[in-house]
Amino acid sequence: MENYLLEMKDIAKIYGNGIVANEAVNFNLKKGEVHALVGENGAGKSTLMKILFGMEAPSSGTVTLKGEPVRFSSSKDAIAHGIGMVHQHFMLVESFTAAQNIILGMEPKKGFSVNEEEAVRFTEEISKKYNLEVDARAVTRTLPVGIKQKIEILKALARGAEILILDEPTAVLTPQETDQLFEELTNLKQQGHTIVFISHKIPEIKKISDRITVMRAGKTVGCRNTEDVTEKEISSMIMGCEMDTTIIRTPCKRGDVGIAVDKVSYIDKNGVQALKDFSFSVRQGMVFGIAGVQGNGQVELIDLMTKKRGLKNGDIRLNGESVKKMSIQDIRKMQFGYVPEDRIEQGIAGHESIEENMISNRYSTKEFCNKILLNYKKIAEFAKKNIESYEIRCSGGKHLVGMLSGGNMQKVVVARECSHEPKVLIAEQPTRGVDVGAAHIIHKKIMELRDEGCAVLLVSADLSEVLKLSDVVAVMYEGEIVAFFEETEGLNEEKLGLFMLGLERHDEGQIRRAVQ
Amino acid sequence: MSRERSFNMIRTAVSMLVAILVAFVIILIVSDQPVESIKIFLVMPFSSGSYLGNIVETAVPLIFSGLAMAVMFKANLFNLGGEGIFFIAGAVGSFVAIWPKFPSVLAPLAAIVVGALVGMVVMMVPGGLKAKYGANEMVTSLMMNNILLGVGLYLLNNLLRDPGMASLVSYKYRKKALLANIVPGTRIHAGFLIAVLCAVLVYLFMYKSKWGYEIRMTGNNAKFASYSGINVAKVILIVHMVAGAIAGAGGIIECIGLHKRFEWTALPGYGFDGAMIAMLAGNNPLGVIGAAFFVSYLRIGADLVNRSSDIPTEMIAILQSIIILLISAERFLHKYRQRWIEKGEKK
Numbered sequence: 001m002e003n004y005l006l007e008m009k010d011i012a013k014i015y016g017n018g019i020v021a022n023e024a025v026n027f028n029l030k031k032g033e034v035h036a037l038v039g040e041n042g043a044g045k046s047t048l049m050k051i052l053f054g055m056e057a058p059s060s061g062t063v064t065l066k067g068e069p070v071r072f073s074s075s076k077d078a079i080a081h082g083i084g085m086v087h088q089h090f091m092l093v094e095s096f097t098a099a100q101n102i103i104l105g106m107e108p109k110k111g112f113s114v115n116e117e118e119a120v121r122f123t124e125e126i127s128k129k130y131n132l133e134v135d136a137r138a139v140t141r142t143l144p145v146g147i148k149q150k151i152e153i154l155k156a157l158a159r160g161a162e163i164l165i166l167d168e169p170t171a172v173l174t175p176q177e178t179d180q181l182f183e184e185l186t187n188l189k190q191q192g193h194t195i196v197f198i199s200h201k202i203p204e205i206k207k208i209s210d211r212i213t214v215m216r217a218g219k220t221v222g223c224r225n226t227e228d229v230t231e232k233e234i235s236s237m238i239m240g241c242e243m244d245t246t247i248i249r250t251p252c253k254r255g256d257v258g259i260a261v262d263k264v265s266y267i268d269k270n271g272v273q274a275l276k277d278f279s280f281s282v283r284q285g286m287v288f289g290i291a292g293v294q295g296n297g298q299v300e301l302i303d304l305m306t307k308k309r310g311l312k313n314g315d316i317r318l319n320g321e322s323v324k325k326m327s328i329q330d331i332r333k334m335q336f337g338y339v340p341e342d343r344i345e346q347g348i349a350g351h352e353s354i355e356e357n358m359i360s361n362r363y364s365t366k367e368f369c370n371k372i373l374l375n376y377k378k379i380a381e382f383a384k385k386n387i388e389s390y391e392i393r394c395s396g397g398k399h400l401v402g403m404l405s406g407g408n409m410q411k412v413v414v415a416r417e418c419s420h421e422p423k424v425l426i427a428e429q430p431t432r433g434v435d436v437g438a439a440h441i442i443h444k445k446i447m448e449l450r451d452e453g454c455a456v457l458l459v460s461a462d463l464s465e466v467l468k469l470s471d472v473v474a475v476m477y478e479g480e481i482v483a484f485f486e487e488t489e490g491l492n493e494e495k496l497g498l499f500m501l502g503l504e505r506h507d508e509g510q511i512r513r514a515v516q
Numbered sequence: 517m518s519r520e521r522s523f524n525m526i527r528t529a530v531s532m533l534v535a536i537l538v539a540f541v542i543i544l545i546v547s548d549q550p551v552e553s554i555k556i557f558l559v560m561p562f563s564s565g566s567y568l569g570n571i572v573e574t575a576v577p578l579i580f581s582g583l584a585m586a587v588m589f590k591a592n593l594f595n596l597g598g599e600g601i602f603f604i605a606g607a608v609g610s611f612v613a614i615w616p617k618f619p620s621v622l623a624p625l626a627a628i629v630v631g632a633l634v635g636m637v638v639m640m641v642p643g644g645l646k647a648k649y650g651a652n653e654m655v656t657s658l659m660m661n662n663i664l665l666g667v668g669l670y671l672l673n674n675l676l677r678d679p680g681m682a683s684l685v686s687y688k689y690r691k692k693a694l695l696a697n698i699v700p701g702t703r704i705h706a707g708f709l710i711a712v713l714c715a716v717l718v719y720l721f722m723y724k725s726k727w728g729y730e731i732r733m734t735g736n737n738a739k740f741a742s743y744s745g746i747n748v749a750k751v752i753l754i755v756h757m758v759a760g761a762i763a764g765a766g767g768i769i770e771c772i773g774l775h776k777r778f779e780w781t782a783l784p785g786y787g788f789d790g791a792m793i794a795m796l797a798g799n800n801p802l803g804v805i806g807a808a809f810f811v812s813y814l815r816i817g818a819d820l821v822n823r824s825s826d827i828p829t830e831m832i833a834i835l836q837s838i839i840i841l842l843i844s845a846e847r848f849l850h851k852y853r854q855r856w857i858e859k860g861e862k863k
Binding site for chain 2: 308327332340345346351352361369372376
């Protein structure tokens with residue numbers, strides 16, 4: 001029998017809403033390895049890690065750490081046993097400095113107050129020890145995503161983590177930042193740390209990991225040495241079969257201007273200039289991709305376009321009409337679709353059925369409503385049609401949306417926003433955290449709309465998605481367009497990455513061509 | 517999912533049962549003749565037609581306040597203003613029941629319409645403040661209760677008061693303005709039919725109409741509603757108006773159904789009962805009828821125990837608090853729920 005640092009055996013987890021997230025899952029770690037945990041969304045990776053990190057109790061199964069059976073009752077318990085986790089969504093206090101975030105909960109004291117100097121010294125010390133450079137005195141809000149991630153890793157290490165769980169760490173990083181992260185991880189590995197690396201991206205897994213455990217539909221499919229498997233094999237283990245996810249892009253038929261953003265500037269409530277003299281336009285029948293690291297003004301731009309924030313400087317026209325005097329309701333009355341970034345917060349009402357979620361943008365139209373009563377028969381038919389065409393996995397139109405997996409939830413959102421022949425579609429991270437199969441369906445639908453003459457604005461941090469779908473690509477950096485590519489032929493992720501990090505910049509003439 | 521729903525029902529039932537058991541314990545401790553008292557508490561309300569009638573008549577205002585609260589809760593609004601609305605709508609509606617000489621069916625109808633309108637208009641104050649300025653509806657509605665009590669007492673003292681009576685009551689209502697008795701030998705009045713009709717209408721409104729849809733989506737996720745193009749401020753205002761009208765109608769119906777004059781000199785307490793009933797009913801308008809009957813049954817039981825033995829009627833207040841505690845404690849019986857659901861999955 002091999003000597004494992006950690007062994008999870010026959011783990012099962014059934015959630016309160018009846019969803020079976022894990023079933024007969026086996027997972028083990030050797031000391032000093034990078035172990036990749038891969039699988040589609042909803043395959044049960046997060047649940048397994050939540051169990052390991054003490055956030056969920058397993059319904060059955062055993063966890064053995066260094067030969068001792070353990071059962072963590074809380075994250076605190078898991079941390080005490082040397083397990084650390086870096087969540088996909090960072091758990092940092094934005095208004096604190098890096099040092100304050102790292103010492104949170106284990107503050108060095110000076111009398112009754114926190115010893116700030118000691119905190120800074122401590123942060124610098126571990127930062128040097130693990131070769132993870134951060135400015136201890138910088139306020140977290142002002143730091144780029146890559147640095148925030150380092151703070152998270154340091155936070156875990158400062159608490160004595162020997163096993164480090166990284167949940168989709170590269171999802172928010174540029175290719176260059178990813179390379180740097182991999183160097184740091186290799187470094188940590190050499191210092192004897194064990195790393196669990198959760199990811200979708202097969203090339204990355206191939207590059208960084210020593211062993212791979214693949215999960216599918218709540219079960220472990222298998223565990224292999226990374227060098228023994230090809231990318232193709234990993235992919236078919238994940239999917240259960242091989243799947244063609246190529247999108248064929250027909251030549252672009254440009255129509256009238258669908259979206260026009262004209263010299264828009266915006267200063268947010270912290271006094272930061274989020275958008276600077278921002279101009280571009282999207283014609284009907286094309287996909288305009290905006291690439292960029294998160295937090296470079298994308299959210300503000302979309303909020304202004306959808307009237308979540310008030311527009312003061314500059315103008316935005318949808319289908320030729322200025323949104324300046326419009327309300328959200330007015331915009332919704334136009335042929336307008338919007339897939340929001342955060343589906344749970346904005347895109348759905350979780351406690352209601354698929355049917356009711358499917359019509360929220362047009363429940364009062366003649367199609368579904370006779371001025372007073374809603375026509376539930378028609379609504380059910382409509383939902384049924386969409387469930388079929390988007391392959392939403394559910395028990396029927398009455399299924400509560402909150403009970404669906406992330407990918408299926410997103411399909412409900414996309415189905416709603418795309419099935420009323422929109423002339424303008426804003427898609428914000430449309431496939432973030434969505435499995436390959438669902439992402440492919442969503443991509444196909446977006447391309448269908450484009451071919452029918454819809455003006456599509458795609459804002460995404462996923463560069464492969466941007467390159468796959470877009471006819472033209474702009475790169476956003478610190479509230480400005482810093483690069484504009486009229487075609488995606490010959491463009492690759494590394495090249496975009498340089499612009500995304502602000503290392504390179506097109507000349508003004510080229511950038512001005514974003515207004516077409 | 518269906519297991520989830522049935523579990524909620526079971527949990528509600530267990531909460532009720534636990535509350536009744538606690539009542540037993542209290543009775544055992546305080547009473548000299550516990551067995552007798554428990555029997556009175558549980559069985560006696562069913563023992564005669566007149567007691568049954570008492571249950572129904574007590575349930576009527578509870579249905580109205582429960583409906584008003586259910587609508588509020590469904591929109592995720594925590595407005596406890598039903599209390600003051602009952603009072604002020606009763607007071608203002610009394611004017612219509614005392615002076616104008618309407619024919620028989622029209623007279624109570626006019627009073628009810630006026631009561632409902634008063635409720636609607638008054639509720640627009642916390643509703644408007646919430647919709648426009650984001651003022652917390654719970655705070656404003658509780659403040660409103662005090663204001664409405666003051667205004668109502670002013671009206672009673674200065675305009676409605678019958679100087680010929682020693683106590684503080686209004687002039688007599690006109691005979692034609694009273695709600696007709698519908699079951700001879702009891703005090704059950706036509707207000708009961710109106711209450712049931714009202715529950716059905718509210719159900720249709722909430723689950724079949726487009727406004728109900730707007731209200732439910734807003735209550736479920738206001739950000740989602742607003743993103744979808746639902747005017748959330750308008751929804752908040754509509755909810756307040758509907759709930760106000762229901763509570764207002766309930767107030768005046770209680771007055772012209774059971775009393776001959778306007779007799780309230782303090783807030784009648786129906787607002788808070790409404791919150792409990794809506795919770796018991798899971799905010800379902802039709803469920804409100806059942807929940808109101810249950811609470812009313814407990815009340816009559818307690819009343820009878822109080823009259824015929826040595827248990828104070830305050831016991832019932834303790835009972836109600838326990839029910840609210842258990843039902844609002846979402847994790848009550850959580851362990852069993854988990855196990856039960858796991859079992860269901862394994863089948």
